[in-house]
Amino acid sequence: MRELFKKLYQTGDFWGGIAAMLVALPASIAFGVTVYSAISPGHAPLGALAGIIGAIVIGSLAAVLGGTDRLISAPCAPAAALLSAFAIEMAQQNLPGHTIVLLMLLLGVLAGLFQIVFGFVGIGRLIKYIPYPVVSGYLTAVGLIIIGSQLAKLLGTPAGTGLVAALTEHSLWDWRALAVGGTTMLVMWLGPPLTTRLPGTILGILAGIACYFGLALQDTALFSVSDNPLVIGPFGVSSDGYLQAISARWYDIGELRLNQVGALIGNALTLAVLLSIDTLKTCVVLDQMTRSRHAPNRELVAQGVANAAASAIGGIPGAGTMGATLVNLSSGAKTRASGLIEGISALIFALLLGGLLAWLPVSALAGILIVVGLRMIDRGPLRFVQSSATVLDFGVVFMVIAVALTIGLLAASGVGVALAIILFLREQIGGSAIRHKFYVNQMSSRWHRPESETRILAQKGDQAVIFELQGSLFFGTTQQLYSDIEPELKHRNFIILDMKRVQSVDVTAAHLLCQLRDSLAERKALLILSNVRENLPNGRNLREFLEQTGVTDGSDAIRLFPELDSAIEWVEDHLLGEHDRATASMPEQPLELAEMEMFQERKDETLADLEAKLIRRHYAAGETIYSRGEAGDAIYLIRSGTVHIYAHLGGGRTRHIATFGRGDFFGGLAFLDGQPRGNDAIAATDAEFFILTQEQFARISEEHKKLALTVLRSLARSLALRLRHADAENAMRQEY
Structure with a gap:
């Protein structure tokens, strides 16, 4: 044990816990006095004791069971605000004081149990998603409620004076209480900029006590705690009496009516949410300052156990508090052991100096809470x-x-x-659910088609329109989406809806897709969906959802594709009239050299000479033709089959960027500039090639200069067309 405390002393957890206690304990006492004074002024000493118990039990248990380093838990302003309002409401119903105390005990226990449930069911991850305006307004409201509940105490008006009367009837003010509370607030505000050795709360308390005893020198009656409304006064309960009082409270539970207990549920749930938000908000700030990560659900369970235990033995509930936590952090604390030190030191302080707590000025505690309330206003x-x-x-x-x-x-x-x-x-x-709108003659597939086919697609491409959708497709966006798509329904043979950036789809949006499908089917047109994923961000299987809602239920008027490029490629084939060939069962015949576009006007004997110098090679589907980094000393003329080109993205990832088919060529860029290959070429199907190496091209240049020039011009023209097309697509995208 001695080694443990020595280690804590050396790491800073000891001094951090002591410093945090000096902040948390006075505030806890002030909160307890506020809550119990709402029952009657005579309950104020019991409230101070409840605050002390809360600081001890919550501080210790939350630190032991929780997983957040440096977090200090204690009674807090939201709990004080809600419990005070509850006590006032119960007092207005003329309930006996001991019944109100018992109801508050049950309220705290139920709130703790709710927090435990929150943690076990994983709500800790959801509380942080409460919108900022709601949290801001809530914290500001709690701050204003705290301030409103303390103004009468700050002004020293008689017990039971309403807020309006306390503010307007100056004759009720006690200038001595105002002087003590004003001094406390002034020093609490001005102290931290002047010194960092003591927290502002401690400086304010000391200043308020000093002011009180300075006034006592002028009025000796203030040296008595009995019947003195300016101080808390004696607790009036010993350790044995306290245990009997707690036992009596639990014994009196049987006297409560069922409707009274049921009425606590709503308040307990509200209190649990408040305390959970306050705790997790403090944890998030602590994570940002220490580059750590807390476990929200474990923390909620720990806070719930601590609050239930503290309330069960007469304390008031609390949460992870910002002020004490930041003091703990700045004092050098490193682990959650500092929270345990805070709870233990609060117990030692209360046992050794508990008698002195009777001299705490009520207006000084009110001043502290008013400052706390002002700081809570966002x-x-x-x-x-x-x-x-x-x-x-x-x-x-x-x-x-x-x-x-x-x-x-x-x-x-x-x-x-x-x-x-x-x-x-x-x-x-x-907002709009449509991110981009293109026609197929504006954005082609990755298939690099021959120039003749490109010209056809440029003419016919406006028969197919592409809508890139985004966000959530739900009842709020479907009407606008239909209005945007409707003008195209009567004029386009293919409507492609790309759902790559869609976050969610509801039944109303599914019904819209059915309407679009049926409208197109009347004209023998097609609705095409791409990127229909099986795992949306909301966890829904989109493909399965579309089947269940009847969108894709056996209809020939709709087709699904795994990605947008494959959908565009399929449409291009239809526009070119090649679909039947692409799906035919008979394999395509390899092209001869004279059948390729770039050599169609060459003499037979010249082509025969060239073909003799070319390498014929076959690659099976999936076989690597070349890889990034290899020497680019050849171009590949495709006699049959298709080839996919993959770019490297880093981290072992690649992306399909181009497709080349029968009659086309690839590998020309590295062939021209002599640089290593910049990507990978993979045979997508069984493929046959003519391969022209740089060595053979050099020989052709000597023997058939006109043929060599034709090859270079064809390479340059094809590369220029591809670059021009890519630039046009990029410009189109940037326009949006």
Whole structure:
């Protein structure tokens, strides 16, 4: 054990935990006093004790069971705001004080159990997706609620004074409470810029206590804690009495009505969500500062166990707190052992100096919470008003705050999420599901076709239109999508919908596809879908979904292709009238040299001389013809079959960039510039070639200069046409 503490002392976890305790414990006491004072002023000492218990139990258990290094957990502002509102509501129903305390005990336990469930079912990954405007409005509302609950205590007005009366009836103010609370707030604000040795909370508490005893020198009655409204006062419970009180609370559970317990569910769920958000928000900030990664679900289970245990023995629930965590980090803490040190040191501090806590000024604790509340107010959304693009997001923030202050935090969270969903749908509906629109004579397949076929496709290519879709195809976007496609339905023989960038498809969008298919079928036209994936980002099998919704159910008016290039290639074949040949069962006959386009006007004897110098070679399907890095000393004239060219993308990945077929050639670029091959050539089918090497070409240049010039011109022309076509396609894409 001595070695363990020595190690903690050396690593900084010891001092980090001590420093974090000095921040967390006073704030926890202030939160406890706030919550229990809402029942009656006489419950304030019990609230201070509840805050201490919460700091000890939550700080220790969350650190032991959680997995986030340096995280400090303690009673927090969201818990104080919700529990205070709950206590006020119960007090207005004239429930006895001990019943309200018991209900708050059950509320904390249920919230902890909900958090455990959140962790086990994996909700920890989802809470972080709550929209920023909702979180911002929620935190600001909690800050305002905290401030509103503390103003009367800061001003020293009599117990039971409403907020409006406390602010307007100056005769009720106690200038002594205002002086102590004002001094606490001033030092808490100004202390950190002046010194980093002590946290601002500690400086504020010390300043408030010093101010109080300075006033006591002028009024000796302030040296008494009995019947003194300016201080917390004695707890009025011993260790034995405390255990009896806890036992009595659990014994009194049988007196609660079922509707009272049922009414806790909604508040407990809200509290669990609040505490979970507060914890995970702190963890995310901690990850960013330390380049680490927390386990959200494990952390929620740990927080739930800690909150349930703390509430069961009379403490108030809490969460991972930003202030104490940052103090812990800046003090040199490295592991979650610092959280355990914080909990243990809070216990030691309470046992040794618990008697002194009775002298804590109520207005000093109120001042601390007001500063905490002010810091919780998110001023960032004020920038949203300056732009029409974000003014509606500001409206979400404002509505969350308004509903939280007038109705409640649970209603505020529901309204905020609902408004955020509406704004999301509005954004999706306002955008276009069409990313690009092309015709086949503007964007060809990777098949490099002969010049004669290219001219035909340039004339007939507008019979086929390509729509590259994006985003989510759902009920909000289908009407606009249909309006964009409808003008093409009457004029195009092929409509290709590329779904590579589609994130999700709902039943309404599937019905739209059925409408498009049927409209085209009336004209004997075709609907073609490409990139119909079996695993969308939302986990849905798109191919299976289209079958289930009847889009592809045995209809001849629709075809599916694995990628856009294969769909375009299929359409090109139809436009060229080659589909029957491509699907014929008889194998194609290898071309002779005279049948190839570049040699059709050469003399027979010249071609015979050339053919004698060419190498004939056969490659089986899948066989590598050449690889990247090999010497580019030959061009390949394709007599039969097809060849795929693959570019290297790095990391062992390749991409199919071109297809060459019967009558074409490839390998000309390296043949001309003498550089090594820049890609791989693979036989897609069994293929026959004439191969012309640079050595043989040199001999031909000496014997048949006109033929050599023809070969060079053919190479240059073909390469120029390919480059021109590629430039046109790139320019077309960049236009969008």
